[in-house]
Amino acid sequence: MRYVSTRGQAPELSFEDVVLAGLASDGGLYVPKTIPTFSMAEIAAMGSLNYADLAYKIIAPFTGGEIAPDALKKIIDDSYAQFRHSAVAPLKQLDAHTFVLELFHGPTLAFKDFALQFLGRLLDHILQKRGQKAVIVGATSGDTGSAAIAGCRARSNMSIFILHPKGRVSDVQRKQMTTVLDSNVHNIAVEGTFDDCQDIVKTLFNDKNFRAETPITAVNSINWARILAQVVYYFYSALALGAPAKAVSFCVPTGNFGDIYAGYIAKRMGLPINQLIIATNRNDILSRCVATGTYGMNGVSPTISPSMDIQISSNFERLLFDLHDRDGGGINRMMNNFREAKSLTLSPLVHSRLKAEFAAASANDDETKNTIAETFAATGELLDPHTAVGLCAAHKARADNTTPLVLLATAHPAKFPDAVTAASGVHPALPAHLADLFSREERLDELPCDATAIKKFIQGRG
Numbered sequence: 021m022r023y024v025s026t027r028g029q030a031p032e033l034s035f036e037d038v039v040l041a042g043l044a045s046d047g048g049l050y051v052p053k054t055i056p057t058f059s060m061a062e063i064a065a066m067g068s069l070n071y072a073d074l075a076y077k078i079i080a081p082f083t084g085g086e087i088a089p090d091a092l093k094k095i096i097d098d099s100y101a102q103f104r105h106s107a108v109a110p111l112k113q114l115d116a117h118t119f120v121l122e123l124f125h126g127p128t129l130a131f132k133d134f135a136l137q138f139l140g141r142l143l144d145h146i147l148q149k150r151g152q153k154a155v156i157v158g159a160t161s162g163d164t165g166s167a168a169i170a171g172c173r174a175r176s177n178m179s180i181f182i183l184h185p186k187g188r189v190s191d192v193q194r195k196q197m198t199t200v201l202d203s204n205v206h207n208i209a210v211e212g213t214f215d216d217c218q219d220i221v222k223t224l225f226n227d228k229n230f231r232a233e234t235p236i237t238a239v240n241s242i243n244w245a246r247i248l249a250q251v252v253y254y255f256y257s258a259l260a261l262g263a264p265a266k267a268v269s270f271c272v273p274t275g276n277f278g279d280i281y282a283g284y285i286a287k288r289m290g291l292p293i294n295q296l297i298i299a300t301n302r303n304d305i306l307s308r309c310v311a312t313g314t315y316g317m318n319g320v321s322p323t324i325s326p327s328m329d330i331q332i333s334s335n336f337e338r339l340l341f342d343l344h345d346r347d348g349g350g351i352n353r354m355m356n357n358f359r360e361a362k363s364l365t366l367s368p369l370v371h372s373r374l375k376a377e378f379a380a381a382s383a384n385d386d387e388t389k390n391t392i393a394e395t396f397a398a399t400g401e402l403l404d405p406h407t408a409v410g411l412c413a414a415h416k417a418r419a420d421n422t423t424p425l426v427l428l429a430t431a432h433p434a435k436f437p438d439a440v441t442a443a444s445g446v447h448p449a450l451p452a453h454l455a456d457l458f459s460r461e462e463r464l465d466e467l468p469c470d471a472t473a474i475k476k477f478i479q480g481r482g
């Protein structure tokens with residue numbers, strides 16, 4: 021199995037090299053040269069598998085045999101053993117044809133655990149095999165940091181440094197990061213904003229001298245292994261609802277386009293999917309693109325679903341690559357123009373291909389709050405604000421009310437207690453395994469907003 025860059029200028033790589041590389045050297049994203057497919061009979065035979073066994077079946081063909089079967093099986097088993105529900109990704113029924121896929125039973129209560137529990141163990145295995153060590157560095161506004169820490173803690177070949185803006189992440193988010201006391205985990209509270217944190221991380225990654233001494237790596241959302249891990253729950257939930265004999269639809273609260281792109285890959289692998297609905301909040305670059313054919317930046321507005329507050333969706337480039345018949349040179353020119361112009365317009369052919377693959381709708385904060393309140397009144401279920409954006413968009417964009425629709429619940433309501441309480445009048449409780457979160461010991465270092473100070477800190481501990 022070989023991987024190619026969406027911009028066509030970087031070398032083809034194997035699976036392990038793609039996992040280690042993250043971004044391609046030409047600025048593109050790696051995708052498999054060919055997508056493995058399953059026949060209807062093969063998919064039907066998967067119906068009896070538990071989550072981890074199904075994950076193995078789906079992930080193995082993408083590794084090109086580079087990870088020994090026993091090792092891959094153990095990485096996957098250990099990753100999903102961390103989840104607190106025996107079904108790992110349980111489905112809950114909201115009404116006759118609408119189901120919520122609960123992706124929040126992992127260690128940090130958000131779907132990113134599915135990818136980062138796997139990626140942390142996979143990276144550690146590859147590093148061990150090669151006799152290498154890695155220093156993971158990242159900035160977080162709250163959400164990704166905790167999932168990355170939970171995936172990398174206690175891994176023997178990695179240390180992780182996560183920068184967050186001091187006093188500007190919620191208490192739950194900070195505690196989820198700073199109460200992880202493993203010696204390879206370093207939380208840095210920076211005297212500044214999230215943008216300052218991101219700028220420092222960029223400075224570090226652009227500093228050749230620093231990188232020559234300290235080999236830093238990112239675990240960001242463009243890593244192929246993260247997408248791969250997310251393909252599994254599309255198969256899992258569809259099988260539970262009668263696939264492959266019956267097609268289902270999915271609606272996905274979307275930011276960087278990683279999660280819903282995994283659904284598109286599931287479809288390419290042979291899973292019968294009726295609609296794939298992109299749900300966006302006010303930051304609706306993707307919904308506008310599906311509607312108009314123009315992909316244009318509009319700035320970021322803060323919303324009550326902050327993990328979807330994005331300016332552009334990095335993984336969208338992977339889809340554009342396919343929609344342009346995998347013309348890497350063309351995508352390279354297109355993305356370079358986009359960087360200058362902050363906008364690109366699809367050809368009528370490509371726009372029609374996009375609309376054939378995806379529907380889209382968006383929800384503003386008021387609609388999101390109403391959806392939380394109405395769903396609670398009708399079903400007794402508390403949705404987190406991201407999932408509520410998804411349900412509101414599903415109502416707007418679903419083609420019919422009889423095809424089963426799976427709404428991806430990307431976070432537990434207790435992760436966003438203020439928005440949920442304001443909308444529903446009910447305070448969402450943390451699940452039992454985190455009930456004592458606020459009495460746990462915290463460890464963090466406070467550092468000035470200064471790249472040199474942070475470099476020194478990392479060199480002293482990496």
Ligand SMILES: *Cc1c(COP(=O)(O)O)cnc(C)c1O
Binds near residue numbers: 132276277279280
């Ligand atoms: C990251 C995140 C999203 C967006 O997922 P993408 O893969 O970036 O589209 C949605 N909801 C929650 C809760 C998230 O943490």
